[in-house]
Amino acid sequence: MQSIIDEIARDMMAIENKGEVASYIPQLAKVDPNQFAISVALTNGEVYQAGCADTLFSIQSISKVFTLTLALGKLGDNIWHRVGREPSGDPFNSIVQLEHEHGKPRNPFINAGAITIADLIMQGHAPKEVLAEILHFIRYVADDDSIAIDEKVAHSELKTGARNASLAHFMASFGHFENPVEKVLGTYFHHCSIAMNTTNLAKAGLFLANNGVNPVTGYTVVSAQRAKRINALMLMCGHYDGSGEFAFRVGLPGKSGVGGGILAVAPGKASIGVWSPGLDKIGNSKLGTMALELLANKTGWSIF
Ligand code: DON
Numbered sequence: 001m002q003s004i005i006d007e008i009a010r011d012m013m014a015i016e017n018k019g020e021v022a023s024y025i026p027q028l029a030k031v032d033p034n035q036f037a038i039s040v041a042l043t044n045g046e047v048y049q050a051g052c053a054d055t056l057f058s059i060q061s062i063s064k065v066f067t068l069t070l071a072l073g074k075l076g077d078n079i080w081h082r083v084g085r086e087p088s089g090d091p092f093n094s095i096v097q098l099e100h101e102h103g104k105p106r107n108p109f110i111n112a113g114a115i116t117i118a119d120l121i122m123q124g125h126a127p128k129e130v131l132a133e134i135l136h137f138i139r140y141v142a143d144d145d146s147i148a149i150d151e152k153v154a155h156s157e158l159k160t161g162a163r164n165a166s167l168a169h170f171m172a173s174f175g176h177f178e179n180p181v182e183k184v185l186g187t188y189f190h191h192c193s194i195a196m197n198t199t200n201l202a203k204a205g206l207f208l209a210n211n212g213v214n215p216v217t218g219y220t221v222v223s224a225q226r227a228k229r230i231n232a233l234m235l236m237c238g239h240y241d242g243s244g245e246f247a248f249r250v251g252l253p254g255k256s257g258v259g260g261g262i263l264a265v266a267p268g269k270a271s272i273g274v275w276s277p278g279l280d281k282i283g284n285s286k287l288g289t290m291a292l293e294l295l296a297n298k299t300g301w302s303i304f
Helices: 002-014 060-081 096-100 111-122 127-142 151-159 162-172 181-192 198-204 224-237 240-249 286-299
Strands: 037-042 047-051 194-196 254-256 261-266 270-275
Touching: 002 037, 002 047, 002 286, 037 198, 037 286, 047 198, 060 111, 060 127, 060 181, 060 224, 060 254, 060 261, 096 162, 111 127, 111 162, 111 181, 127 181, 127 194, 127 198, 151 181, 162 181, 181 194, 194 198, 198 261, 198 270, 224 240, 224 254, 240 254, 240 286, 261 286, 270 286
Parallel strands: none
Antiparallel strands: 037 047, 037 270, 254 261, 261 270
16 A cells, blocks of 8 residues: 555656645645645554654545534434535536525535534534544544644635625525524634644544444444445545536546545545645646545545
């Protein structure tokens, strides 16, 4: 495994056009695009890493996997009254379907869906308390107590979050929200601003690769059925309007973030964190996707 990912990291660093870093969140625009990292956590507990696997980056939408898991833990299948389970085929921050679909987002991974999930997990609590719970959960699954929110990124998102605020207010106009919109947005922006490295991510996804049980600690995080379902959603919706292309090229459940990270799950085998901040046109990591495609080819891990 080490030689496979060393070779992938070398190949990725040799590519000149590494994509464009996200610029709509000013703090993310400052990140050097010339970086690549990959970490592979096997279900037998071994962890392999290559590139700058200790460098922290903004996990952005990858956080939506963890907030969805938390929401399912708190409310079970009741969440599906508020959010759907279908791919949207539209960009991550699109508002267009909400009007025809009564303010119910297509899935928990588009921005509107994740904002809804934030509302669901708040249950009247202050953003600070809810964020502490989200962080606690991520630290627990990643087995790293130092994971924290990057306040500069959160501030940057808040200042430039007009689109997300529009989505939230539009959904609230259907009478769906249980908490004040500003507080829900504050929670959402802050959980997107959590900073992790690829090894954190790989370890955090292990429960999804191992039927809901963290194979290292032996703790059951979710039931086997729930792990399967979260993986199904990641496969169908984890890359927005690029989900079909990702399934075609990589063949693994995956969740991307505009910080350039991707968490991919090879059920029964491994959890993989990749990061390279340059994005493709859809907003998914360009080299991250290429690296996962190479890894899936070399290991035969595609689920198909
Ligand atoms: O709300 C946003 O726009 C960001 N906090 C997250 C978007 C994101 O990561 C989309 N992923 N590719």
